[in-house]
Amino acid sequence: MQPEDLAEVRQLPLFRNMRQANFTSLMQGASAQSFATGRELIRQGAPADFLHVVVDGSVELHADWQGRTTTMAVVQPVGTFILAACVRDLPYLMSARTLEPSRLLLVPASDLRAIFRTDPEFAVSIVGELAGAFREMARHAKNLKLRSSRERIACYLLKQSQLAGSVDRFVLKVEKRLVASYLGMTPENLSRALKGLEADGVSIKGQTVTITDLARLRAACPPDILIDGPDPEPMSGGIGLPGPGLPDDCKLPPRR
Amino acid sequence: MQPEDLAEVRQLPLFRNMRQANFTSLMQGASAQSFATGRELIRQGAPADFLHVVVDGSVELHADWQGRTTTMAVVQPVGTFILAACVRDLPYLMSARTLEPSRLLLVPASDLRAIFRTDPEFAVSIVGELAGAFREMARHAKNLKLRSSRERIACYLLKQSQLAGSVDRFVLKVEKRLVASYLGMTPENLSRALKGLEADGVSIKGQTVTITDLARLRAACPPDILIDGPDPEPMSGGIGLPGPGLPDDCKLPPRR
DNA sequence: GCAGCGTCTTGATATAGATCAAGTAGCATC
């Protein structure tokens, strides 16, 4: 575990305010591990033994039922999963798999539960984190129920643009099939919708998105902070999809 | 505020373990109010000034966008809303309206935030509550994404039966149009799906549901605890729909 | 440079669910 990794983990809102002795203790009981692409890290239904912290790489959270699967989030550094299962000591509701070679820190859930009962500042951070995670998932459910798939895509792109600093050209950091799955549609449907949105102010080439007419796009599919977020303060938990990259420095990870 | 109401509120998992002095203080700063049917209690986007506790009656949580609306939960006694917005001091993501004459306790969110920082047991309860709320909303999103509307209805009825003690005849405590909206479909679609499910082991007359062939219904639409829940320990927060009533004692509230 | 593989796009078709309309049933009020 590199010292600079520890410093980044320490800076997460979840851990930032806990007592140093407690943070040191938690990290000493944790283990850092590297995983290859495609590795299943946790399986839905399994006991929540560890809080996972993604230090490097990319992890997909997905859920499955009767052979069907859906992407629930993509977690990138430095993000965590799944806090709620750990604090309640209940089975994971989602599975996790690496999308590329990744390094993670595995924090024993039992250590976490022991410490937060004695560290009031840590408990406050956990409360903030869980409230944020609930809100993010509530916005996701609202998005699914209130909007058509074309509206979800358009608003997703508008939010990515905003997260990138209201630029009009940015790069998606997640494969389109995962964006489609997260937004509750098939890749074919995403592709067709993107094609149709070219008339409404957005064009896509590979992972690069260009907003060609922001006002028109916003008029066609009005974004709403109560659905699209984000909340004012950041969270550590990996809920939703990661923000965009800028055109010069961003590529999807190599395959395999 | 009746003493027996206070006792019931005290018994909620959220409040059960907090220090008596703190509970007393919180309740002294709260106000009890009665509202007629159809009254809007909170509006999405408004600051979260109060944690609401439903002491009597029934409240619908709904979300709206561009003239569209969807039911996110129905809260009945004794249940609360919306803890996450209160602890993060952020705007409500949902609106609330009474479905019938109701009595609620309004607990100032600022009091709540002040107390939980100094009452570790209360903070632990809040952590448990928020984790449970997150899990419930995650299961809702999974249900919406992984299942067809017919599967969602069938699994909803199987869960209601289980909550009623695995009886084969029970009464829905929520109007069908709200069940439909919560499950992400139109009332017409719910009606047609229920008609179609008669061949798979369930029949409905008004609000009364009879499971006529449990094995067949379970085979047709396999329930899954990772989607349908519930988690082992109850929560106070009003997420989802309320459980069923038994045939002898349950009616929807009178209109107006 | 080529073969293999996975992602993405495009076309054709099927279907789940929405929309619109009309009728029925039940409840509350007068």
Add this chain to the structure above:
DNA sequence: GATGCTACTTGATCTATATCAAGACGCTGC
């Protein structure tokens, strides 16, 4: 008892999206 209103059911039609298939593109490994 009659009237009005709302929830619900049923019918007809439309549409958004899924499914299946095939081809294009780009990347990796040899």
